[in-house]
Amino acid sequence: MGVGIRTHELRKVFTTPPPLAAAGARFAGGGGGGLFKKKKDAKPNPNIVALDGVSLEVAPGEIFGLLGPNGAGKSTTVGILTTRVRPTSGEAYIGPYDAWKQQVDAKRLIGVVQQRPNLDFSLTAREILLFHAAYYGISGAERHERANRLLDQFQLTPRADDMTRGFSGGMMQRLSVARALMHDPQVLFLDEPSTGLDPQTRLLLWGIVREYNESGKTILLTTHNMEEADTMCHRVAIVDHGKVIALGTPAELKASIPGGYLVQLKLSAVPESLIEKLKSLSGVTEVRATGNSVDIYAGRGGSLIGEVAAAAAENSADLHDVHIAEPSLENLFLHHTGRSLRQ
Numbered sequence: 001m002g003v004g005i006r007t008h009e010l011r012k013v014f015t016t017p018p019p020l021a022a023a024g025a026r027f028a029g030g031g032g033g034g035l036f037k038k039k040k041d042a043k044p045n046p047n048i049v050a051l052d053g054v055s056l057e058v059a060p061g062e063i064f065g066l067l068g069p070n071g072a073g074k075s076t077t078v079g080i081l082t083t084r085v086r087p088t089s090g091e092a093y094i095g096p097y098d099a100w101k102q103q104v105d106a107k108r109l110i111g112v113v114q115q116r117p118n119l120d121f122s123l124t125a126r127e128i129l130l131f132h133a134a135y136y137g138i139s140g141a142e143r144h145e146r147a148n149r150l151l152d153q154f155q156l157t158p159r160a161d162d163m164t165r166g167f168s169g170g171m172m173q174r175l176s177v178a179r180a181l182m183h184d185p186q187v188l189f190l191d192e193p194s195t196g197l198d199p200q201t202r203l204l205l206w207g208i209v210r211e212y213n214e215s216g217k218t219i220l221l222t223t224h225n226m227e228e229a230d231t232m233c234h235r236v237a238i239v240d241h242g243k244v245i246a247l248g249t250p251a252e253l254k255a256s257i258p259g260g261y262l263v264q265l266k267l268s269a270v271p272e273s274l275i276e277k278l279k280s281l282s283g284v285t286e287v288r289a290t291g292n293s294v295d296i297y298a299g300r301g302g303s304l305i306g307e308v309a310a311a312a313a314e315n316s317a318d319l320h321d322v323h324i325a326e327p328s329l330e331n332l333f334l335h336h337t338g339r340s341l342r343q
Ligand SMILES: Nc1ncnc2c1ncn2[C@@H]1O[C@H](COP(=O)(O)OP(=O)(O)O)[C@@H](O)[C@H]1O
Pocket: 014, 015, 016, 017, 018, 019, 022, 025, 026, 027, 028, 048, 049, 050, 068, 069, 070, 071, 072, 073, 074, 075, 076, 077
C-alpha cells in the first residue's frame, strides 16, 4: 500500500531573516519588503509569514505539484513535511506519522531532493549512494546492486568513481535524485528538481520520476515551471504568499479560467462587421483587432474555428492563418493573482 501526505492549516512564521540561501524569495505580504541586504535594514524581530494555513491531501500513488513563484512557501512546506522545519502551528503527516513528533518513522518513508544540492564533494558518486543506503540499513549486496542500477539510469556510470567536486550542476542534480531513490522511499519530495537542467536531462528526470510513480510511489514536487506541473502532475496546488489559491488537475485548473483560450487569426482584411460577428459568437469574451490580425479570447478553442471561418467568408475576408492557444497554468496564475509566474 502506498503512503499519502496530509497537512492541515499549516502555518510557519519565521522570526529571523532568511539565510542567504533562501534569498531571492521576498517576504510574504511585506509590501516592498524586499531582501535583507544590509544589516541596518533588518528589523529586530521580523515576522515572515511563509505559510498562512496550508491544507493539502496527497493520495498514495499521486504525483502532486506545488506551483508558485519564488517566496510562495513551497520549500517551507517541503521542509516541514521532511522534518527539517518546525511548523509554527498546524499539522503535517507522512502516512500515519506526524512529521515533527514522529520524525524517525516519517523519515523512513521519505526521500528528499532539496532545492540546493547538498552533496559531499569529497566522495565519489558511487560512495554517496552507498553511504546513503548504509545509513538506511540496506545490506551490502543490495546496496551495490541499487547503486549500479541508479548510476546507469541517471547516466552517471562513466563518472561513478569520480569525486563529485568537478560535477556540473545537472550531474549533481541527477545524483541527488538517485541518492533519494537509494532506499526506495514510499514518498519522494523533489524541490524544484529541474531548475537549471538542460531540456534533455529534464526529460530523463521526468521519465525516471514517472516510472517510479508507476511502481505505486507518491511524489510531491515543487516548481515554478507551469509546463512541468502540467506534464508531470496528476494534481496541482497553486500557492502564493503562503496560501493555496487554486487546487485541481491541470485540466480542471485550466478549464476554470473564463475565456482561457486564445484564438489568433490572420486575415486579408478585418471589416468592422466581422469583428461584431466574432464578438457575438457563443463563448467569446473579448475580440481585439490589430491590423489584419485578430485575437479572440474565448471559453472554447477548436470548436470555434468552423464559425470563425464562416464569419470570415460572410464578410469577404480570407483567412490566412489560425492559431489556438489552450488555457495554461500561466494564464490561471495571472487570473488569480494579476501577476505572471515568471515575475
Ligand atoms: N530559514 C528561513 N528564515 C527566514 N525566512 C525564511 C526562511 N526560509 C524561507 N523564508 C522566507 O519564507 C518565505 C517562503 O520561502 P520559501 O518557502 O523558500 O518559498 P519558495 O520555495 O516558494 O520560493 C519567503 O519569504 C522566504 O524569504
